[in-house]
Amino acid sequence: xxxxxxxxxxxxxxxxxxxxxxxxxxxxxxxxxxxxxxxxxxxxxxxxxxxxxxxxxxxxxxxxxxxxxxxxxxxxxxxxxxxxxxxxxxxxxxxxxxxxxxxxxxxxxxxxxxxxxxxxxxxxxxxxxxxxxxxxxxxxxxxxxxxxxxxxxxxxxxxxxxxxxxxxxxxxxxxxxxxxxxxxxxxxxxxxxxxxxxxxxxxxxxxxxxxxxxxxxxxxxxxxxxxx
Amino acid sequence: xxxxxxxxxxxxxxxxxxxxxxxxxxxxxxxxxxxxxxxxxxxxxxxxxxxxxxxxxxxxxxxxxxxxxxxxxxxxxxxxxxxxxxxxxxxxxxxxxxxxxxxxxxxxxxxxxxxxxxxxxxxxxxxxxxxxxxxxxxxxxxxxxxxxxxxxxxxxxxxxxxxxxxxxxxxxxxxxxxxxxxxxxxxxxxxxxxxxxxxxxxxxxxxxxxxxxxxxxxxxxxxxxxxx
DNA sequence: ACAAAAGTGTTTGGAGTACACCCATGG
DNA sequence: CCATGGGTGTACTCCAAACACTTTTGT
Numbered sequence: 001x002x003x004x005x006x007x008x009x010x011x012x013x014x015x016x017x018x019x020x021x022x023x024x025x026x027x028x029x030x031x032x033x034x035x036x037x038x039x040x041x042x043x044x045x046x047x048x049x050x051x052x053x054x055x056x057x058x059x060x061x062x063x064x065x066x067x068x069x070x071x072x073x074x075x076x077x078x079x080x081x082x083x084x085x086x087x088x089x090x091x092x093x094x095x096x097x098x099x100x101x102x103x104x105x106x107x108x109x110x111x112x113x114x115x116x117x118x119x120x121x122x123x124x125x126x127x128x129x130x131x132x133x134x135x136x137x138x139x140x141x142x143x144x145x146x147x148x149x150x151x152x153x154x155x156x157x158x159x160x161x162x163x164x165x166x167x168x169x170x171x172x173x174x175x176x177x178x179x180x181x182x183x184x185x186x187x188x189x190x191x192x193x194x195x196x197x198x199x200x201x202x203x204x205x206x207x208x209x210x211x212x213x214x215x216x217x218x219x220x221x222x223x224x225x226x227x228x
Numbered sequence: 229x230x231x232x233x234x235x236x237x238x239x240x241x242x243x244x245x246x247x248x249x250x251x252x253x254x255x256x257x258x259x260x261x262x263x264x265x266x267x268x269x270x271x272x273x274x275x276x277x278x279x280x281x282x283x284x285x286x287x288x289x290x291x292x293x294x295x296x297x298x299x300x301x302x303x304x305x306x307x308x309x310x311x312x313x314x315x316x317x318x319x320x321x322x323x324x325x326x327x328x329x330x331x332x333x334x335x336x337x338x339x340x341x342x343x344x345x346x347x348x349x350x351x352x353x354x355x356x357x358x359x360x361x362x363x364x365x366x367x368x369x370x371x372x373x374x375x376x377x378x379x380x381x382x383x384x385x386x387x388x389x390x391x392x393x394x395x396x397x398x399x400x401x402x403x404x405x406x407x408x409x410x411x412x413x414x415x416x417x418x419x420x421x422x423x424x425x426x427x428x429x430x431x432x433x434x435x436x437x438x439x440x441x442x443x444x445x446x447x448x449x450x451x452x453x454x455x456x
Numbered sequence: 457a458c459a460a461a462a463g464t465g466t467t468t469g470g471a472g473t474a475c476a477c478c479c480a481t482g483g
Numbered sequence: 484c485c486a487t488g489g490g491t492g493t494a495c496t497c498c499a500a501a502c503a504c505t506t507t508t509g510t
Contacts, residue, residue: 008279009237012309012320051236051318055309076306079322081240081283090279092240092322094307162489179491180473187471202488203481390462407464408500430461432507463506472497479490 011091014059015046015130017077017137018067020102020117021154023163026170027102027117028134030126031066034114037088043127044134046093059096067100068109073153074098075144077137085129093129097137099153121173145171147227149190152211160198160206161185168228188226190216239319242287243274243358245305245365246295248330248345249382251391254398255330255345256362258354259294262342265316271355272362274321287324295328296337301381302326303372305365313357321357325365327381349401373399375455377418380439388426388434389413396456416454418444 018029030042045066049058056076064070077095085093100106102117110116118124123134144150151167152159165181185191190212197205219226246257258270273294277286284304292298305323313321328334330345338344346352351362372378379395380387393409413419418440425433447454 005276008239008276010240010277010279011236012238012240048233048236049238049309049320051238052311054311055307055320078304079283079307081277081322083280083282092277092283094309094320160489177474178489179475182490184472199481203483204479204487204489205481206489388462405501406462407502410463411465412499427508430507431509432460432462434462457510459508459510461507464504466502468499468501470497470499472495474495475493477491479488481485481487481489483484483486 011089012049012055013046013091013093014049014055014062015044015080015093015095015133016059016063016066016074017044017095017097017133018063018100019097019120019137019141019154020100020106021167021170022102022117023166024170026120026154026167028120028123029067029100029110029115030118030124032114032116033127038127041127042124044130048091049094055094059094063098066113066115067106069100069106072098072100073150077133077140080129080133082129093133095133095137097140099141099150101154101156103156120170142171145228147225149188149211149216149226158194158196158198158208158210160201160208162201162206164209184228188219190219190226239317240277240283241274241319241321242277242283242290243272243308243321243323243361244287244291244294244302245272245323245325245361246291246328247325247348247365247369247382248328248334249395249398250330250345252394252398254348254382254395256348256351257295257328257338257343258346258352260342260344261355266355269355270352272358276319277322283322287322291326294341294343295334297328297334300326300328301378305361305368308357308361310357321361323361323365325368327369327378329382329384331384348398370399373456375453377416377439377444377454386422386424386426386436386438388429388436390429390434391426392437412456416447418447418454 020027020029031045033039033041033043045062047062049055059074063072063074074096077097079092079094081092120138123131151164154167155163161182164185165176169175191209192212194208194210196208198208199205248255248257259273261267261269261271273290275290277283287302291300291302302324305325307320307322309320348366351359379392382395383391389410392413393404397403419437420440422436422438424436426436427433
């Protein structure tokens, strides 16, 4: 074992599966490739890891290069390592999924970069194994959302409970009962009611809340379970 | 982006975190390295992925080479990709965790290979980031065991309910109530009672059961939840 | 007969689910 | 004044958790 053989060296790529929420639907960020290989096809964003860079740093760099975003919720999904996954050269990809807030700033940035949001049940053909990555990432989000409050990563800093509910309904593709949903969310005791209302979606207006990261971490340390 | 640079090529390793259960404690399989680098240190098993081999095939090959085992429950844990994780050369490792049944055959094999089982809360110093891998894998097992019946992978084909309970107590490091545990396990309806008894641990003898993989898959397809 | 593990039921509290109406406001 | 989305309470069901004694049999 442990025989060093120069032939057995690989390109290592990072591909990012980026999800956003536009207050209605859960969406995937897809890029129109302007350069070869696969020019004019659709793909996720990705790039090779540089030899002097950690895989996670590469992921952060790639996300920033393509979207301008930093401090984004991003986690490793899994490694895609089949021999023939990329016909051009032998390359393994460490896929990462990211959750971002869609606001006007990001909207503009991504459009400039030739990107588009697609609804998750209407994803177009992507290059290589990028469709599989998207499917796997979506499944992972469903799993993770079950016991970690990742939903807040997709919402603006200030959000209303009805929006939060719409988000979870988008993730799980089913409706929740308003009263039960509120009860559950509030019972976690990790969101703080603000004195402002959001009147953009109703005349009455809905109270804005913010996520209490500090309290969340406290509860998490003590083994609390956020199962939705 | 996508600039091919021969310099940016990596060795890709697979390291396997192998857990076993000896009817009492959950244990980790650790190897005494007989070759350089790190000769005479302790480590997990691992090797480089070959250029013509998928990452998952490499994992299967490595496990077989070191333990002789095939058809083992093995899943990807995560990728370890820091720049300085291996001082010798730039190398990323795709760690995999595996669950195996400890029987006499495997006992003999692993001893011949210079391997030893260590109790999970008494793991010695391992090379590189292998201690971190073990910690991460253990945490993952706890998570997965919560909603998938992976426990059966660690037990003999025929097992008793008290043994199954001991296993879960080893994974979660806490005691369960006998009556509630039985009730829960039997309610899943995925184990089949046999006509034999195991009398090795008591005079009365405990009925042996086997896992019903077919039924398990059926239930899984229909979205059943095996939360312990 | 006794030690040691296997096996068995019931009660209780809390959480999930189902369900329908009033509120506030802008137009 | 009415249309629209926001917000609230209760009853029922079911599952998890707590809890103690009997059975079997080798020694």
